[in-house]
Amino acid sequence: MTSALRHRVSDEAEAIAFATKSGWGDGLPIVSPTVERVQACLEWAAMEPTQVIGVEPVKERVLTAEKVAANAVLAGCEPPHFPVVAAAVQAMCAEEYLLHGSSSSTGGCAALVVVNGPIRQQLGMTGTFSVLGGGDQAALVIGRAVRLVIRNLVDVRPGDLDRSTFGHPGKISFCLAEDEDDSAWLPLAQERGIPADGTSAVTVMAASGPRQIMNEWTTSPEDILETFASEIRANMLHYSIWGGNYAVLFAPQLRDKFEAAGWSKADVRQFIFERAQVRRRDWEAVGKGAVVGTSKADKIYRALPTPDHLLVVSAGGPAGGFGMVVPPWLGTGSAAVTVPVGACVDC
Amino acid sequence: MTHQPHLELVDPTSEAPESTARPAPRPSSLAGGTIGLLSNGKTGTAKLFDHLERMLRDEWGVAEVVRRTKAHYSAPAEDTLMDEAATWSALFAGVGD
Numbered sequence: 001m002t003s004a005l006r007h008r009v010s011d012e013a014e015a016i017a018f019a020t021k022s023g024w025g026d027g028l029p030i031v032s033p034t035v036e037r038v039q040a041c042l043e044w045a046a047m048e049p050t051q052v053i054g055v056e057p058v059k060e061r062v063l064t065a066e067k068v069a070a071n072a073v074l075a076g077c078e079p080p081h082f083p084v085v086a087a088a089v090q091a092m093c094a095e096e097y098l099l100h101g102s103s104s105s106t107g108g109c110a111a112l113v114v115v116n117g118p119i120r121q122q123l124g125m126t127g128t129f130s131v132l133g134g135g136d137q138a139a140l141v142i143g144r145a146v147r148l149v150i151r152n153l154v155d156v157r158p159g160d161l162d163r164s165t166f167g168h169p170g171k172i173s174f175c176l177a178e179d180e181d182d183s184a185w186l187p188l189a190q191e192r193g194i195p196a197d198g199t200s201a202v203t204v205m206a207a208s209g210p211r212q213i214m215n216e217w218t219t220s221p222e223d224i225l226e227t228f229a230s231e232i233r234a235n236m237l238h239y240s241i242w243g244g245n246y247a248v249l250f251a252p253q254l255r256d257k258f259e260a261a262g263w264s265k266a267d268v269r270q271f272i273f274e275r276a277q278v279r280r281r282d283w284e285a286v287g288k289g290a291v292v293g294t295s296k297a298d299k300i301y302r303a304l305p306t307p308d309h310l311l312v313v314s315a316g317g318p319a320g321g322f323g324m325v326v327p328p329w330l331g332t333g334s335a336a337v338t339v340p341v342g343a344c345v346d347c
Numbered sequence: 348m349t350h351q352p353h354l355e356l357v358d359p360t361s362e363a364p365e366s367t368a369r370p371a372p373r374p375s376s377l378a379g380g381t382i383g384l385l386s387n388g389k390t391g392t393a394k395l396f397d398h399l400e401r402m403l404r405d406e407w408g409v410a411e412v413v414r415r416t417k418a419h420y421s422a423p424a425e426d427t428l429m430d431e432a433a434t435w436s437a438l439f440a441g442v443g444d
Contacts, residue, residue, distance in 0.1 A: 004357050004358055005357075005358040005362055006355045006356060007355070007358060008355055008356075009354050009355075009356060011352070011353075011354065014354075015354050015356055018356065024359050024360065032354070033359055034354050034355065058423055059363070061363055062363070069357075070357040070359035071359045073357075074359055098421065098422055100421075101419070101420075101421030102421065104421070105420070106444055152361065153359070153360065153361050155360075330420070333419050
């Protein structure tokens with residue numbers, strides 16, 4: 001039985017006008033959340049309308065399947081996309097993710113969503129060409145649905161509770177599938193505890209804008225990772241020195257070097273854990289000498305509290321020695337969370 | 348009567364009931380009381396709270412000023428802080444951005 005408020009309109013045109021005027025969207029064209037479309041999502045996921053997807057802990061805001069599905073429809077999701085949206089929302093409601101704080105912060109982060117498992121193929125997600133840039137339609141609408149949930153259900157909107165000084169394009173959509181099919185590495189979700197039995201999963205991380213790096217002039221894993229570590233160190237000095245989760249994406253042309261050298265994701269994490277560190281006095285070189293102080297000038301700060309704080313993801317198109325560094329919102333203020341698709345918190 | 352076709356839309360926004368929280372009663376006087384100054388941890392609160400503390404002591408006659416800082420800028424204040432705050436006469440919360 002539904003519990004959500006309904007609005008009656010005469011036709012699709014009026015539905016779009018009503019939804020737009022009501023502020024349900026993000027400024028881009030929307031799909032009207034008709035009862036039929038919402039119900040189709042619920043039936044696909046075998047969820048009751050009032051099933052609890054998650055509870056945002058600070059405002060104790062209950063997010064039901066029906067409401068999350070309405071936002072998924074608004075974003076352009078088809079029913080098969082909905083279980084992934086629901087899983088991402090469930091993950092964001094985990095206390096350690098700090099949904100309220102991360103989404104309302106002046107820091108302007110977005111929820112990075114990494115999709116693993118067979119559902120990627122079912123949704124046509126490749127995680128290859130133009131990943132994070134509209135390469136996968138499913139990723140685009142899933143990420144958009146996540147942001148609409150934050151706006152509409154957690155009531156975090158720019159200028160209101162969302163106090164972001166700068167946003168970044170990930171605040172429109174920030175989702176990718178890991179390219180598991182062209183990688184010798186373990187999928188991210190399996191490394192984070194999801195069983196390798198065909199379970200699909202999502203990992204969410206409160207993240208700043210991604211930074212692209214390039215190093216296609218070496219076959220040395222150490223040299224390649226030094227480029228990644230250098231980008232991370234720069235983020236620590238230019239933006240925030242506080243350590244937390246970072247995500248690093250490796251395109252195939254770089255992954256090949258690691259496979260040839262027999263490097264696992266664990267090896268990558270250990271190397272970056274050791275190399276991604278700065279001293280407080282390094283701030284002097286980037287115009288922040290005023291906060292170095294004297295007593296802590298030689299204090300060392302690590303980007304990663306532990307090697308496992310680094311999320312290593314296989315993604316990107318086949319050509320180019322490119323990688324990506326996705327920094328955290330703010331240190332350990334928010335922790336990355338991984339949940340299986342289809343898990344129920346209310347059953 | 349002709350049946351008019353229509354669509355029904357599921358409202359995607361929160362229908363959470365309005366919070367029942369209300370501001371605490373205004374104290375009739377600060378004199379002799381214990382006042383808490385709670386910072387979100389950003390540097391902007393430091394000098395402001397220094398000045399506020401002087402005012403409270405010199406002009407408003409408070410007995411004690413307690414300075415506290417949240418563990419994290421963007422997370423709710425810890426339960427232990429809120430338990431302590433319940434013993435104060437009044438609390439000033441500052442966002443030092």
